[in-house]
Every structure is written in structure tokens, then in C-alpha cells.
Amino acid sequence: MTRISFLLGSAGLLVAMSADAIAVLGRHVGFTFLGAIEIVQASVVLAASAAMVGATLSGAHARVHILIERLGTLWHRRMDHGADLISCLFFLFLAAGSAWVAADLWAGFEVTEILGLPLRWLRLVWIGSCLLIAGLFLWRALTQPTEPGHDA
């Protein structure tokens, strides 16, 4: 799973980078790459979704450590456990909200302006990522957290 999120995210980043760079090049050489912005937007949706999954996989979410670092191992674990469960619930909530919005717009042919890229599939990718992240937090909560998360 780490590998898939890495590949998807990297592809998103590289496509976004190339689209804007080609647009700049085109402007100076004399061709117009209309819609580069839309390609950047679409690929950043992929990159960001995959990046959030990746950050969850590697426990990279930013946290405040003032208190938990001073607690004993047992309490530290309990706190981590609670934090994972709340995070899981939150991402489920986010998935539900995103799915509701997507359902509202599903029949509305949501497309980008110039290239007409259909946004519903990007919304699905995002919703899938949310569910995956929720699952990862749940899995961590159930399988005994052992290491504290670290700051980026």
C-alpha cells in the first residue's frame, strides 16, 4: 500500500510539475497550452490524496508532544489509542461529507472548464483515500500502537 500511494502521489507531482513547466515554455516559444491549470489541479488532487494516505502510513501527522512525552508508557499508549480512534472517526466523517457532495453533483456533469476533465472520478479517488486513512487509523488503534508519531 505504501508503494501504491507513493507511485500515485509521485505521478501526480510530476505531471503537475510538467504541465506548468510546459505552459511556461510554450509561452516563450510561441505555443499556448490552454488548460495547464486544470491538469495541475487534477494531478494535485491525486498527489494530495496519496500524500495524506502516505503521511498516515508513516505516522507523519503533526502533533503536540508536550504532555504525552512526559507520560508513562501505559498512558502514552492509551492516549495514542484514543487519538487514533478519533482520527479514524474524523476521516469517516470527511468521507461521508465528501460522498454526500459528490452524490449531489453526480448527475450534474461536473467538468473542468477548458479541458472538460470529469471531476466525479477525482472526487471518488479522494473519498476512497479518506476511507483508507480511516481504516489505517482503526488498524493502528486495534493492533497496539507501540511507537509515538514523530514530527515532520
Place this chain on the structure above:
Amino acid sequence: GKEEPAPGAVILSYASPYPPTHPFSRADQEWMKAVTAKSGGKLVIKPFWSGSLISSDQSMVEIRHGVADIGLITPIYARGGAHALRGQAGFYGDIKDLPDQVAIYKCLEAAFPVFGKELEGLHVLAVQGGNFPGVLTRHKPIETLEDLRGLRLRAQTEALGMLRDLGADPVNMPMGEVYSALAKGVIDGVVAPADTITSLHFGEVAPYFTALHFDRGAYPARAMSDKAWQRLTPELRQVMVETQPIWEAALARQILVAEERGLEKGADLGMRMIMALPPADQERFRSLYAENARRIADELAHFDVDGHPILTHAQDLIAARARGETPACFGPENPQQAEVSP
């Protein structure tokens, strides 16, 4: 005097992505005062400005689900769910003025159920017309259409086809970047209404303005969720109905004031303002606009909307107005008949 809320007053939230100083927001505030006054303080509107409560892109969805009770909607910029509303805004070639835009939109809405379908879950409180955009340029004035050839212009999606027909090189970039892109020559100009000379400070970086008359049409611009509407007593609903013409008149007036202020500021800055193209060019622009409208109508088919009858109807109404007639669908509520308080 200041309208005070009565005890036990109904409070509704109003949300807009614009700051309170924007012309749209000034009109909104006039309407809020009118609502409180007309209801004797029983209905009070609580505003949330600057996108603090709703977004600009998804406000229709947000209002439908009650994020705000009432809010500003922009179906003409929606990427989905409002293709007919968006497309019809390009069908207003040769329109006379802002009040006619609003009246004709209402005729279209009454005649074509597709608009009602796109507005499902929403109760429209005000329809608004658009400014007629012009073009602001950096290096040279646009005196004829030929002058547009080869220029790199930032434009809204609807105008892209037309600009290409004219030999320009249209680009799409976020409005927030246009100022510095103009300042540094990343682009040669921008298609925008005159009020941007002041509101977005384009006058500082683009010394030439030419009025082009991309005749943009009206669209439903303020709405309330059906659920919030159902909760209102008949008496308060009547207040909403009665204040609609006031809101629409305020919007029309504020939009014109903003445009005028932009033109004045432009003159102050020593900008060269070209208010009309040579007659032959005007005519060519008209026919290109009509062609563009047909193209938009064609493209609506992708979204299961039959655009051509809408276009034909809009053009018939505009032609009737040009002959001095008042079509039957122009109801008594259009802003021309509303009392306009300065």
C-alpha cells in the same frame, strides 16, 4: 434610523464570498435593511462576509444543505449541476440594459423547466445582471478588432472561442494573479468589466480600456434553501417576496455605480478609454457573439440540455424589446417598476 430586531425575531444567516465593501455586498446590505424594516424587526438577517461561511464555487450545494440559510450563488461559474443556467448567460446578444437582462432571464426560467431543475432545493431571492466586459491592455490601445490579433489575453471560459476567432491568444489564469501578470508582461491584457480598474487596481498596470460589449446575461444570484423557506411564516415569506425587487434594483444600481467609478478612476489615471469600436467592427463583433452563442447552445447537448430553443426564445424577446414592445412575460415585479431609492 437604525432597525432594531423585535424580541423573538427570526434570525437568518446570509453568506457571501465577497467582502462587505464589494458592490454586490453593498446591495446585499440595502436588502437586509429593507427586510428588517418591512418585517417590523421580526426578521433579521445576520451576514457572514468574505467566504467565512460559504465558498464561491460550491455555494449552491452549501445553501441547499443549510450551511447558510441564504447566500450568494454563481451558477455562471459552477463546474457542474448548472450547465443550462451557465450557458444561457451567453445568449443575450444585443441586450439593452441590466433591467432587461433580469426580466428576460425570468421569462426564460418560466418557459424552460430545466432551470427549475438545476435550482432544485433552492428558493431564488434575487436575479442579477452582469456588467458588459471590455478589454484592458498594457502596450497598445484596442481601436479596432484587428488590434486584438496576437495579444495574449486572460479571459473567462465563455469568451475563449470568440477571442480565438479574432486571432487573439486567450489564456486562463486565476483572477488573483492577473495584476502581477499584467505588471510584468506575462499577459498583454485582460477581458474584464470597467469596475476592475479600481476594484482590482488593473488601471495601474494596463493604461488602455476598450468597451467590447461581451453581452453577458442575468442569472439567479441570491437564494435560500427550500428548507429554510418552509420554516418561514406566510407573513415573513411575503416580506421576502416584497423585498426581491428592492434587492434586484439595488444590485443593478451598485453594479452601474461600480462601473462608473471604474471609468472615472481610469480617466483620473490618465488611461485612454475607448468606448466604442468603428461601426463595421461592432457589426463583426455582433455576428461573432451570435456564432459563439450557437456554439454554447450546441455544447449544452453534452449535458442533456437542448440549448437552441432557449437561445431562440432569448433572442426573440430581445428583438421584441428592440421594437419597443413589452413581452407578456415581463411581470410587474421586474426592477424597472420597483421604487429605486438612491
Place this chain on the structure above:
Amino acid sequence: MTPELWGAAGVLVLLIMLTLGLPIGVALAAVGAGGIAILVTPEAAMIKAGVVAFETIAKYELGVLPLFLLMAHLCFAAGASRDFFDVAARFIGHRPGGLALASIAGCAGFGAISGSSLATAATIGSVALPEMRKHNYSPAFATGALAAGGTLGALIPPSGALIVFGIIAEQSIGRLFAAAVIPGLSQALFYMVGIYILCRIWPELGPKTARVPWRDRLPALRRIIDILALVMFVVGGLMVGWFTPTEAASVGAVGSFLLCAIRGALTRAAMTKALADTLRTTGMIYVVIIGAILFSTFVSLTGITGHMSALVTDLGAGPMVAVLVIALLLLVLGSFLDGLALMLLTAPIFLPIIVELGLSPIWFGIFLVRTMEIGFVHPPLGLNCYVIHGIAKDIPLGTIFRGIVPFLAIDFVHLAVIIAFPAVTLWLPSVLGA
């Protein structure tokens, strides 16, 4: 309960959740969505969360942030940070506190590539700290200089914090970048002057190293000429309008790929690491931004903002007092909040006040980032200090926080200059027409 009381309760719950170690983004989002559910409806909260999440990840202007991150990670893979420090060390290493001066120069140089304070502290720190320890620098002084120098990364453009501020405040990112140049460079200068004076008084803080002869200095310059060219190309291209600030991220990332290729660093392992690091940080930042926007929606529903600006206006003490109060609040909040979260939390609250007071939002963006950066080094949650501690585990946190004290004093002087002379920020953008 009135909305204002719910707001106060929400802030309290947020602080508790943060201390309990919940991910910052999740805590912000949970309180925000919970608050919206209470003040409006649960349905509205859920829809708002769905809208905010997708709008955030699909936003073009924010999409440049991961690309700037990528550029920095690639330059790091190409060895840019080591070279920056090495060259600086050859030129000024023999002066009192010379390696500390070189660290600041290295941080400023790397700051022109990197958009983040943490990344700058980590990269330059991992190169410079071993050198300084080898030459018997005081551990407190050495780590203090690096933690402070790292904050240059967030002010000198490109700056991730300024991109985020530009999005929230709807200000031109290009203008913000231009406004940050002089404050960023003067901050570096202030540090260097401070280091020089300190080491004049207490030479044992930073003992002199051997003088490198000139014939060995100039060839070293050649080692950073390609990076300098890249920096000049990106910054210069921005200024003359070859590309916009958002496009600069892509152009810079492509340029750093070329840099890696030229330097023979374009290996599969190095690229994988750069991309993976970029994605990890990106994922972390997006969660915090989504959370912060939800939280700020809740805050505006409570009306706290209006009360606070009314309070400041009613005080009638003028903008300066208001700015000082805001600075104080930011410093207090910065002692237990992460920088980006702090910015996302406070920008929507303070910006309307600032605008009402007739101050420039561009200036406020720079002021906010500068103040926030002080929060990156002061205890108990100076994240940069933790980063440096991560590089040298044997130096206790207490020592690092002790070493930061003189730099904090310099920070306050510099902050005072930014507050007292807005021209320091506003002059350059006005000249450049950015």
C-alpha cells in the same frame, strides 16, 4: 449558550485535544465540524467538511506548495545544503564565530530554495552542526544559531507560510514574496551582527578555525555556481515576469531535476527519497489546512472575531497597541502550536482587525510569518529546537533552549523594526510593481 460561549468552549476543547497528542489537523477539524454541527446543523457540518476538503486539494494556488517542497528536497539530494555551508565556511570560517556565521549564510542560501523553516534547520543543521562541534563551538551557541537560522527558510521566498497566507487573505503571492525579501535578508544580517558581537565578547563561544587561503576559496565558489544559477533563474524569472509565482514552483522543480542530473545525483534511490519526503510533508500539511479552514468557519460562526476587533477598536489606543497585543498573543499561542496551524488559526481572526485599522494585509502577512517563526524557536514547543535535538541527541533540549536566548533577543529587535518601519516590507513590492 450563546455562540460566543460556544466559541470559547471550542478553543478550550481544541487546546485539550492538542495537549492530548491528537494530530493537529484532526483536532482542528473535529472541533470545527463539531462546532458547526452545534451552531448550524450536523448536515451542514458534514457538507461543509466535504466541500472544504475537495476545494482545498483541488486548489491550483495551493498545489504549488508540494512543488516548492519537491524543489527543496531535490536540491538537498543534489548536495546543495552542504555546498552552501562549505563555501560560506571557507570565506568566513576564520573570523570569530565564523562557522556560526557560515551557518546563517547557509540557511539564507538554502532558504531561497526551501519554503520551510523546519527543512532548512534540518538540512543545514545536519551539515553544520558536526563541523561546529569538531571545532569546539559551545553546544548551546551552535544549536541556537542553527535553530534560529532555520527560520530564515520560511521568510526568504519561496515561503510555504506566505503561500498559505496568500490563499487565506486573498493576497497576491508574488507581492507577498517581494515584500519578504528585505525582511528576510535583514533578519540574516541581524543574526550575523549578533553572532559577531557575541564572539568578540566571549571568543570561547565560537573559536576561530584555520584561515583558508584565497586560492582555495574561489574554486569552492565554482561548486555552488549551478545552485546559485538556479536560484537566480527562479527569483529573477519571477521578477522580470518570465513566469508567475505559482509557475515558479514547477519551473524550479524542473530546474532542480536538471541540477541533480548535472551533479550525477539523479539516482533512483535519491529521487525516491526526495519524492517520498515531499509527499509525507505534503500529506501532513494538507490535513492541517483542511482542519484549519473548518475551524475558522466555526470561529466566524461564533462571532468572536467581531468581538475582538470591536474590543481593539474600542480601546482607541491606535493601531500600534493593537499590533503589539496581536504580537503578544501570537507569541503565547506559538509556544504550544505548530507554525502553520497557528497561521491558519489566527489569520482569519486578526486580518479583519488589521484591515479595519487601516494597515496593509501584505505587511500583516510578513509580520505574521515573522512572529510565527519566533514561535518556532521559543520554548516549550519550538519545533526547530526539536529538529536540531533530533540531529544531535546528546545535546539536551534545555541546552538548546538556553542557546536560543540571544537569538530570541535579536528576533524581538528585528520584529520591532518590521512593526515600526512598514517600508521595510512594502517598499520592494511597490518598486517592482509586483
